[in-house]
Structures are given as structure tokens and as C-alpha cells.
Amino acid sequence: xxxxQLSAESGVPIPTIKYYLREGLLPxxxxxxxxxxxxxxxxxxxxxLIRALLEVGRLPVAAIRKVIAAVDDERIDFHDMLxxxxxxxxxPVEPHPEEEDWREARELVxxxxxxxxxxxxxxxxxxxxxxxxxxxxxxxGMPTSQEDLLPYASAALDLVRDLDITKIPFDxxxxxxxxxxxxxxxxxxxxxxxxxxxxxxxxxxxxxGAPPCPSGDTTQVTRQGGRSGAP
Amino acid sequence: xxxxQLSAESGVPIPTIKYYLREGLLPxxxxxxxxxxxxxxxxxxxxxLIRALLEVGRLPVAAIRKVIAAVDDERIDFHDMLxxxxxxxxxPVEPHPEEEDWREARELVxxxxxxxxxxxxxxxxxxxxxxxxxxxxxxxGMPTSQEDLLPYASAALDLVRDLDITKIPFDxxxxxxxxxxxxxxxxxxxxxxxxxxxxxxxxxxxxxGAPPCPSGDTTQVTRQGGRSGAP
Numbered sequence: 522x523x524x525x526q527l528s529a530e531s532g533v534p535i536p537t538i539k540y541y542l543r544e545g546l547l548p549x550x551x552x553x554x555x556x557x558x559x560x561x562x563x564x565x566x567x568x569x570l571i572r573a574l575l576e577v578g579r580l581p582v583a584a585i586r587k588v589i590a591a592v593d594d595e596r597i598d599f600h601d602m603l604x605x606x607x608x609x610x611x612x613p614v615e616p617h618p619e620e621e622d623w624r625e626a627r628e629l630v631x632x633x634x635x636x637x638x639x640x641x642x643x644x645x646x647x648x649x650x651x652x653x654x655x656x657x658x659x660x661x662g663m664p665t666s667q668e669d670l671l672p673y674a675s676a677a678l679d680l681v682r683d684l685d686i687t688k689i690p691f692d693x694x695x696x697x698x699x700x701x702x703x704x705x706x707x708x709x710x711x712x713x714x715x716x717x718x719x720x721x722x723x724x725x726x727x728x729x730g731a732p733p734c735p736s737g738d739t740t741q742v743t744r745q746g747g748r749s750g751a752p
Numbered sequence: 753x754x755x756x757q758l759s760a761e762s763g764v765p766i767p768t769i770k771y772y773l774r775e776g777l778l779p780x781x782x783x784x785x786x787x788x789x790x791x792x793x794x795x796x797x798x799x800x801l802i803r804a805l806l807e808v809g810r811l812p813v814a815a816i817r818k819v820i821a822a823v824d825d826e827r828i829d830f831h832d833m834l835x836x837x838x839x840x841x842x843x844p845v846e847p848h849p850e851e852e853d854w855r856e857a858r859e860l861v862x863x864x865x866x867x868x869x870x871x872x873x874x875x876x877x878x879x880x881x882x883x884x885x886x887x888x889x890x891x892x893g894m895p896t897s898q899e900d901l902l903p904y905a906s907a908a909l910d911l912v913r914d915l916d917i918t919k920i921p922f923d924x925x926x927x928x929x930x931x932x933x934x935x936x937x938x939x940x941x942x943x944x945x946x947x948x949x950x951x952x953x954x955x956x957x958x959x960x961g962a963p964p965c966p967s968g969d970t971t972q973v974t975r976q977g978g979r980s981g982a983p
């Protein structure tokens with residue numbers, strides 16, 4: 522298909538598609554003449570992935586570029602490709618080894634991963650990301666011992682084992698496998714986060730004994746406020 | 753304490769504290785003279801919360817302002833205050849009722865919440881947020897039937913019931929309760945997301961049979977690339 526049809530099918534404006542081509546997020550089409558290139562289903566699938574990571578995952582373009590580079594680099598092996606895509610999804614965190622509570626948090630993270638028997642690279646940036654959460658929670662007076670965190674780790678592993686990992690076609694084409702990994706991490710991750718907030722609303726309502734789903738009362742106004750910006 | 757001590761204790765620079773005061777994120781101190789105000793432990797706690805939501809939660813200032821406004825507004829009742837804070841954490845999503853797959857996704861969300869028996873306000877913006885995830889996953893060819901989503905919902909409810917909600921002091925002071933709710937949603941939510949990515953790395957490694965935690969080989973270089981930006 523031509524770029525105009527690619528735009529129509531994907532809903533992405535032509536100038537945006539050209540921007541993705543320039544940035545290397547989208548592979549070039551087959552040049553059929555000096556002014557014309559052909560695009561295929563793989564371009565459409567890639568465009569949908571980019572939009573999903575931008576709009577739902579709210580990933581910065583730089584992170585998406587790293588993911589895409591890993592998918593497209595034929596030289597690196599499959600496992601490294603997954604690792605690169607995986608780490609590109611980490612929010613960069615600056616470690617603070619000069620602070621005692623940072624060091625304690627990081628030690629806790631490393632000890633917990635070892636005790637769980639998880640295979641995580643010693644240089645994985647995710648370790649610092651978790652240490653940052655731990656140190657922040659601790660400063661806010663919240664429980665952060667290994668015993669407090671283990672139930673979360675165990676729930677996370679169940680989710681990955683039972684749901685995420687079963688969706689990844691490890692024996693299929695490598696670009697599809699890594700795309701699926703990213704979709705699982707970012708998009709099912711987002712869906713889970715929203716479900717958790719829905720569950721939290723429901724449980725708060727249950728505990729506080731307020732009528733579920735009231736209509737025509739003041740709570741509606743207040744809650745719409747949460748959405749529109751008017752308090 | 754004076755503003756200089758508040759800055760030293762919290763690690764937040766004085767100009768930033770003054771910005772939070774102007775923006776209404778931080779309540780004014782007790783004015784003890786024309787040029788001097790006294791700040792207390794509640795200011796320190798609030799500052800830590802603001803920094804945590806900004807730095808770890810990556811919430812925009814506007815969302816934090818809504819949460820804080822809900823905590824500080826004595827007129828609204830406790831449940832509404834929780835609701836307002838809660839919805840302020842939603843990412844605003846534009847619904848697309850003119851698109852058929854959007855309508856289907858939104859219907860699926862409403863039906864699933866009803867089938868689960870969850871008490872969620874009909875106008876909760878979280879419903880649209882979940883519909884957006886569903887429609888995006890579907891367009892990427894991922895499984896999104898109610899049967900596919902229910903295990904995620906069930907895992908989310910377990911996490912909220914067993915872990916998050918037990919931490920919220922519903923019978924304590926209302927500002928502490930709502931602050932804890934926000935901490936649970938944003939910070940334990942973030943910690944869980946990181947744990948899930950750690951579990952995903954570990955499970956991929958287990959399935960692909962690569963040596964766990966290699967050192968001195970090329971994967972280290974590739975993976976550090978994920979962190980530093982060099983591929």
C-alpha cells in the first residue's frame with residue numbers, strides 16, 4: 522500500500538508517519554520509484570505498536586526507539602534482544618550509594634531477588650528502580666521489610682507465569698516475540714494497574730458502607746470533578 | 753522549624769518549597785512575624801508525599817494538586833474525598849463512542865465490573881481508562897475477551913484486599929487515610945510494576961535457558977546499553 526493508505530488504515534497522519542520513518546521507528550518501505558514507496562502489513566503492525574506505547578504506555582520516544590532498535594538488530598541474539606527491549610522500559614533512576622537508606626534499600630532488593638531464586642542480571646536497571654520505590658516508601662513511614670514486600674513479589678510472579686509469559690511465542694519469529702513481550706509489560710501492565718484502582722474503589726466503598734453507584738447525589742458532582750479538573 | 757530547616761530535613765530546595773506554597777500543594781506555615789513562618793512535622797510529611805508522587809509516581813503537578821485539594825477540603829465527606837483523590841490518579845482518556853470497537857470495549861468493561869459485583873461509580877473515569885487499554889490490545893491482536901481479562905481482575909482484587917487496603921487507617925485522621933490510599937495506589941503500584949518486570953526477566957531467562965547473571969560476556973554490554981542509551 523502507499524503511504525496515504527497506510528495513514529488511512531492506521532489513523533496516523535502522514536507527517537507523523539514520515540517523522541517515524543526519519544527517526545527509524547518505522548522501517549523504510551520498498552522504494553518502487555523515486556517518489557513512491559510500498560508499505561505492507563508489518564508497517565501497519567509496527568505503527569499500531571508505536572501508537573500503543575506512546576498513547577497508552579506513555580513511553581517517551583527515546584524508550585520506544587531503543588525497543589525498536591532491539592527488535593530490528595539482527596546481530597544480537599534473541600535473549601539479548603529481549604533484555605535490551607526489557608530494560609528500555611525501565612524508568613532511568615539515579616542511584617544514591619552515598620546515602621545509607623539507599624544502600625540499605627538496594628541491599629534489601631538484591632537479597633530478596635537472591636532469596637526468591639530469580640534470574641536477574643546483576644546490572645539490571647530494574648534493581649535500582651525497585652530500590653528507589655523502597656527508599657521512598659520507607660521515608661513515608663510505610664512498611665518495606667522483605668516480609669512486607671514478598672507478597673507483592675509472589676503476586677507478580679504468579680501474574681507473569683500464569684498470564685504474561687504464556688502469551689509470548691518464544692519459538693516464533695523474533696520480532697513478534699519481542700513485540701509481544703513489550704505489549705505484555707506495557708499494555709497488560711497498564712490494564713492491571715487500572716483494574717487495581719477499580720478494585721480499590723470497590724473495596725473502599727465496601728468498607729465505608731457508602732451506597733454503591735449512587736446517582737443524582739452530590740458525590741457525582743465531586744467525582745466528575747476528579748475528571749474535569751473542577752474541584 | 754523555619755523554612756531553611758524544612759529544606760534541610762526534606763532535601764527540597766527553598767525556592768521549590770516556596771513554589772509548592774504558592775501552588776497550594778503545601779499548607780502555609782504559622783506566621784510568627786512579617787518575614788518568618790514556622791513549619792511542623794505535617795509540612796515535612798506533605799513535602800515527602802509531594803516528592804514521592806512527582807519523582808517515583810511521575811504524576812503531573814496538576815494531578816497532585818487535585819489530590820492535595822481533596823485532602824485539605826474539610827467540607828467534603830470522607831468517602832468523596834477518597835473518590836476525588838482516587839480519580840485524580842487516573843490518566844485522562846478521551847472516549848470514542850463514535851467508534852464501534854471503542855463501544856464494544858466500554859461495554860465489556862461495564863459488563864465485567866457488573867459480573868464481578870464491584871462497586872464502581874458509573875461515571876468513574878477509570879472505566880474509560882480500562883476501555884482504552886482493551887481497545888488498544890485488541891487492535892494489536894491480543895486476547896481481550898472477558899475470560900482473558902478476568903484473571904487479571906481477580907489478581908488485582910487479591911492484591912487490594914490482602915495488601916493495599918489493610919494498610920489504610922480508615923478510622924484514623926482523614927488526611928492520613930487519604931495519603932495512605934494515594935501511597936498504596938501510586939508507590940506500591942510502582943513497586944509491583946517493577947517486581948513484575950523483574951519476574952518477567954527471570955522467567956524469560958528460565959524459558960530460554962540462558963545462564964543466569966552472566967559476567968564478562970557480551971550480554972553485559974548489550975544490557976548496560978539499555979540503561980545508558982548506547983545500543
